[in-house]
Structure formats: structure tokens, C-alpha cells
Amino acid sequence: MGCTSSKGCCLCCVPDAALKSCGPAVPIAKEITNGYPAPPGHGAHTPAHPQGLGEAIQTRTRCISACAVRCIHDHLPGHRHDHQRAPAKMREEEARKWLSVKRKDFARVRLVCFPYAGGNSNFYKTWDVKEAEMVTVELPGRNARYNEKVITDVYLIAKKIAAALAGLGYIESKIPLVFFGHSFGAIVSTLVAQILRNQYNYTPKHLVVSGCVPLHLRAGRPKFSVANDDELVSSLLDMGGITKEMARNRDVVTQFLPALKGDYLAVDKYVYHEAPPLDCPILALGSDQDLRVPQHETEEWARFTTKEFESRIFPGGHFFLKPLEKEVVAYVSSVIFRDLTGPGATDLPGFILFDPNKK
Known part of the structure; x- marks a missing residue:
């Protein structure tokens, strides 16, 4: 310039x-x-x-x-940066704090899973997607990172995750990335996809967003971070995010509240910036009893892609993923592997690398 x-x-x-x-x-x-x-x-x-x-x-x-x-x-966030600056790449030791990997030999894709507000990598520990290596995001303030300060800026979180993906060599890998984000995780995963496109010249194979209002519709929504602790716990209980036993256990509540409040503050501070749509298919999941995400808004995710868009509404509330885990995993698998079958499939990246000793 x-x-x-x-x-x-x-x-x-x-x-x-x-x-x-x-x-x-x-x-x-x-x-x-x-x-x-x-x-x-x-x-x-x-x-x-x-x-x-x-x-x-x-x-x-x-x-x-x-x-x-x-x-x-x-x-501006989501816009291309034309300056000749090398994209950030996190040191491997630090990157492994952000990304927990369940290694699978001969994987055809890497499924990167982003947690909901206050959530951690444990939410996806029972997921087993055939021929997909599971990579779960672990944010500061939870599990092994419990003593780290929670980050209350979604853009900074997204930049850190993008740098961690680069630090582990996933951007250069021939195994494509698929993103899955639920609620808060859907916001972060979309921003990570935009950052990878803009700064790393990389686009994930597929983006799956679940239980989340499309980014351009977030303005004017009720603020979550202004509620007191009891209201937050009650709200999470009503949505099915925790059980009654967990809500009554003050030790458990004390453990997850800081991360939940920090993530809610990050959502409340989030400001949407218009950005070019992604060049990857998007699958949007919703539920018929989610008071936070009306069914018709799930379709609005279509504007974020130039490729195929698909949506599906499941029965249940905001945390429909847990009781319907098998059904959701099976459906997501059928969608993300759809273009890895049939004529011409052997030309796709997932078929090039069947050597577990290579990245």
C-alpha cells in the first residue's frame, strides 16, 4: 500500500x-x-x-x-489485513494449554470443539466421531487452567486459538479442520475462522454452529453479566446446563462461576463488525425449546457463507446436545463427511494423509 x-x-x-x-x-x-x-x-x-x-x-x-x-x-475484526506481516504462531508448549488433542491415527479430519460459556473441554470428552481426531478448546479459568485469569474479549480469545492452531502445525497439515461451537463457542469459532482466513490464508473445511444467535443479530440482546450469582446459577439450571445437585453444591458453583461470568462479560462486550462470508459450508443447529435462540434465527447463519448452508432443529432446550449426544454426533458426522464419499473423494485432502507419523 x-x-x-x-x-x-x-x-x-x-x-x-x-x-x-x-x-x-x-x-x-x-x-x-x-x-x-x-x-x-x-x-x-x-x-x-x-x-x-x-x-x-x-x-x-x-x-x-x-x-x-x-x-x-x-x-477491523473480520476484514483482510493487506500488510506483509507474518501471522502469529504460538509456541507448542503454550498451544497445548489451549488445545487438548485426543489422537486418532488415520484421521480424515480434525474436529475442533469450542465450549459454551463457562464450559470446558470435558463437555466433549465422550464424543467419538468416526475418522475424526478430536481437538477440544480449553480456555483460561477452567480445569488445568483454573488459576489463569479469564479472558473477557472474544476477539483476543479467537486470536489466541488461531495462533495455537498454527503452533501445533494444523494450518499446514493436510488433514482439514472442522469447527464445532456451541453457544458462546459458536461465536468464538466463527471469529477464529475469519482470522484464519484473513491472516493465515486458511479456511476450515466446515463450520458447525449450535445454539447461538447469528453474530449480526446479537445487538440489543439482554445482558448476561449483570445478573448476580444466584440468578446466574438459576438461569443455568433452567437451561439444563447444570443439575440440581450441582446447583446446591457451593464448592461446584464456586469452581465454574468465575469462568461463566467472564465468558458472559465477553459476550456482552462483543461488537459485531460486518465481514466477507466464509468460503466453507456452514451447518447451523438449533432446538425447538431454546428461549435464547428462536428457531427462525438459526436460518440467518446462511449469510456467513458463500458455500452450502444447512440447518436442523432438534427437540429440547439450549443444552439439547447432552441428552441427544448420539443423534447430534451422528448427524454432524454425516454432514461433514458427505463430501468425502462418492466420485472424486480420493482427491480431497483427507485422503492424501493416511500416515499417523505426519502432521
């Missing part, structure tokens, strides 16, 4: 929270919020772009406004 600083980042970058990864800021930081009109030809700025950005940049830098506007677009 030209007009770059010595650190390789555009001089028109703005030190906004969403743009911190861009690098050094320039002296226009204060001027851009003072109400300058948008430059001719650029139309009205969206709420994500400070009003007057074009004129401020024109007066305080040598960049042309078109370059500046494109730079800001590139740094």
Missing part, C-alpha cells in the same frame, strides 16, 4: 482498541474524532469508522484518503 512506517505499518493507522495490533499511531489520533466531514466520494462512514477520518488524515499525513480508508477497513 505504500506510505508505511519503519515498523511496516501504515501511517494512517489509528490507536483504537480494535486496531491495536496495527502498531505505531500517528499524531492524528485526537483529530479524527472531532467531527471532520468525510472526503468526497467516500459516502457516510459506518459507526465502526470515526467520522471525519478522511479529512483528518489528509491534513496530518502524506497518505491519500483512499489509502487511509482502506487501511482502517483492513484492521
Whole structure:
């Protein structure tokens, strides 16, 4: 793009929270919020772009406004970053804290499972998807990471997971990744897919979202993090996330509440940014008694893909996955392996690697 600083980042970058990864800021930081009109030809700025950005940049830098506007677009979450910067890759030791792997020889896909709010990798420990290596996400503040501080920023969580996937060599692997996320996990898995597309030039083979309002419909929803501890426990009990015995056990409640409250705060802080749809099929799952996710909204996930979209409604409430585990696993398996059967299937990545000693 030209007009770059010595650190390789555009001089028109703005030190906004969403743009911190861009690098050094320039002296226009204060001027851009003072109400300058948008430059001719650029139309009205969206709420994500400070009003007057074009004129401020024109007066305080040598960049042309078109370059500046494109730079800001590139740094918003979900948008492509055109700068020549190597994507983050986490050290393997650290990556294994984020990703728990149940090794399976001759796997045709790796199924990466993202937990619901307050959840952990144990939720998926009984899942056994034929010919899929199970990779479960373990967030700070739970299980072996219990003493680590919970992260309350979904974008930061997604960046960390993307870097962990790269750190374990999964981005370069010939075994394709499939993402499965339930509720909070659906938000995070979608953001991880966008980050991998934008920064790592990688797209998962399939994205499965479950029990979650589509990202563009989250604005204006009731806040979860404002409830007191008793209300949170009661709400989780009503949804089927915990049993009555667990709700009455204060030691158990004390263990899961910090992670639950942190994840709820992350959801409440989340701000949707429009992004290009993903170039992978999406499967959206819902249930007929989930008060948080109306059935008709499940179909709205279709806008997040340029490929095939499929949805299915199961009986039950928000945590329908647990009582219907066998049915859900069987259905998800049939969908994600559908294009690995029939004519031409041997040309797909899953058939190339049948050597357990290779990544």
C-alpha cells in the first residue's frame, strides 16, 4: 500500500482498541474524532469508522484518503489485513494449554470443539466421531487452567486459538479442520475462522454452529453479566446446563462461576463488525425449546457463507446436545463427511494423509 512506517505499518493507522495490533499511531489520533466531514466520494462512514477520518488524515499525513480508508477497513475484526506481516504462531508448549488433542491415527479430519460459556473441554470428552481426531478448546479459568485469569474479549480469545492452531502445525497439515461451537463457542469459532482466513490464508473445511444467535443479530440482546450469582446459577439450571445437585453444591458453583461470568462479560462486550462470508459450508443447529435462540434465527447463519448452508432443529432446550449426544454426533458426522464419499473423494485432502507419523 505504500506510505508505511519503519515498523511496516501504515501511517494512517489509528490507536483504537480494535486496531491495536496495527502498531505505531500517528499524531492524528485526537483529530479524527472531532467531527471532520468525510472526503468526497467516500459516502457516510459506518459507526465502526470515526467520522471525519478522511479529512483528518489528509491534513496530518502524506497518505491519500483512499489509502487511509482502506487501511482502517483492513484492521477491523473480520476484514483482510493487506500488510506483509507474518501471522502469529504460538509456541507448542503454550498451544497445548489451549488445545487438548485426543489422537486418532488415520484421521480424515480434525474436529475442533469450542465450549459454551463457562464450559470446558470435558463437555466433549465422550464424543467419538468416526475418522475424526478430536481437538477440544480449553480456555483460561477452567480445569488445568483454573488459576489463569479469564479472558473477557472474544476477539483476543479467537486470536489466541488461531495462533495455537498454527503452533501445533494444523494450518499446514493436510488433514482439514472442522469447527464445532456451541453457544458462546459458536461465536468464538466463527471469529477464529475469519482470522484464519484473513491472516493465515486458511479456511476450515466446515463450520458447525449450535445454539447461538447469528453474530449480526446479537445487538440489543439482554445482558448476561449483570445478573448476580444466584440468578446466574438459576438461569443455568433452567437451561439444563447444570443439575440440581450441582446447583446446591457451593464448592461446584464456586469452581465454574468465575469462568461463566467472564465468558458472559465477553459476550456482552462483543461488537459485531460486518465481514466477507466464509468460503466453507456452514451447518447451523438449533432446538425447538431454546428461549435464547428462536428457531427462525438459526436460518440467518446462511449469510456467513458463500458455500452450502444447512440447518436442523432438534427437540429440547439450549443444552439439547447432552441428552441427544448420539443423534447430534451422528448427524454432524454425516454432514461433514458427505463430501468425502462418492466420485472424486480420493482427491480431497483427507485422503492424501493416511500416515499417523505426519502432521
